[in-house]
Amino acid sequence: MRPLPNWPYPFWIAHRGGGRLAPENTLAAMRTAARLDYCMVEFDAKLSRDNHVILLHDDTLARTTGDARPAAQVDYLDLARLDAGAWFASEFAGEPVPLLEWIARHNLANGIACNIEIKPCPDRETETGTLVAREALRLWDGATPPPLLSSFAEAALEAARAEAPTLPRALLLENLPADWRLRAARLECIAIHLDAQWLDARVIADIHAAGLRAVAWTVNDPEQARALARWGVDGIVTDALDSMAVQQA
Template identity: 30%
Template sequence: MNRIALLPDHPRPLLFAHRGCSSLAPENTMAAFKTARELHIPGIELDTHVCASGELIVAHDDTFERTAGDPRIVEQLTLDEIRSIDVGSFFAPAFKNERVPLLKDVLEEFCPAMYIDIEMKTRKIRNDPLPGLLANLLKTMGDRVTNSVTVSSFNPMAIRAFRGMRTGIPTAVIWGDDKGVPPLLRHGEGRWIAGCDYLKPQYAQVSRFSRFWLSKLGRRPMAAWTVDDPSVARKLAALGTEGIITNRPQDMPAEWRLQGAGK
């Protein structure tokens, strides 16, 4: 199977600020993404859901309970309802009234100067609108997102559906040893279902052996999450891990961070 190259024009390791610079600003907000840009971090990682009115919004959880004390389900809220939610105050008073951004607005603001990994948040295995909506959005953006965007998910069916829409965007299956991940998908098995282009394992599952049989033999690069210790990040890079996803990009080696300088 032909693989789509993982952001081939960008230096290695690829460095992604996890949910933006989420150790310095509220996650998945414009403030977090702008902080990453100000620090010259070359890439960001974010999460997207489909809301009830059909727009793609940027948020991680199924509800806003953790970030706003609001237990309502994201996908059951309209965009107008979501825009009324303060997702900044939980982090610090200085971020009061920070709002949930539209994915479209984030892409227009930060691409192509920064590269972005978009994680599709969905548990559906059929009749899922998210892959199609995302593919259509990326197609409308054309050159802005060419070689600037990747798409990933824990859900291999979502990746398979997205790949079928032939966007030319590289895709990855995510996995980790977590109770939220089905046992049959905790060691990368979803890659066979998805037919993805690269791999996103939890960093603790990356070793010389796993990289050989998962990555090298399968001819798929790896991007590991979530790596906040610079010494661990260096070891992963030395093993050949091509991407590092971190909550603390400001602590990573300067030569990785300053790849984003001057853009």
């Protein structure tokens, strides 16, 4: 059994910043997490056409801004004019697509740790991993805890490791393939972030035995969260910020 790596991160992690209470991947989402006393947020980072690091989950802007274009085909000055809040609720109208720099400034000022999911547009895995890691290293220079970089895209994580080897990494998985240990080791990850439906006491113990931390996504049922906590999971990503807030450590 390998020793577990240092894990300076809070147990509860707000999904896409504000979960289902605010427009995802916006400053409004980060403010919502802070208001509910969440000490860690997860959010998605990708590149505009001119290589600014922005927060956005989808490959296209359609769902959250109404603009049908792929993000990879839009310069940031055009992105900045879009409304990323009105789709969620009228009270958030005018909320912009934020730069990673804005999020870093807000969360550092409020003592909120960050899990940056590197979410590259198609065929931009290496470029995105490199630039997100470079920007994270600059923005969180010397900060404790450092941002945790995660991704489903192993090429992006590999590029992030090459660019910023001191920043911790986590491998995101939808299920647990037979070679998960080798994949995590090759990328020098400290954690596996796994769909909660595949986590139980045995799987968590196996992840820990491999010298890795285990984080569950996305858990919105308090009963499931309590079971995962009993089994020894190291973190829970949730959309249900209001339901889970009573369990804050």
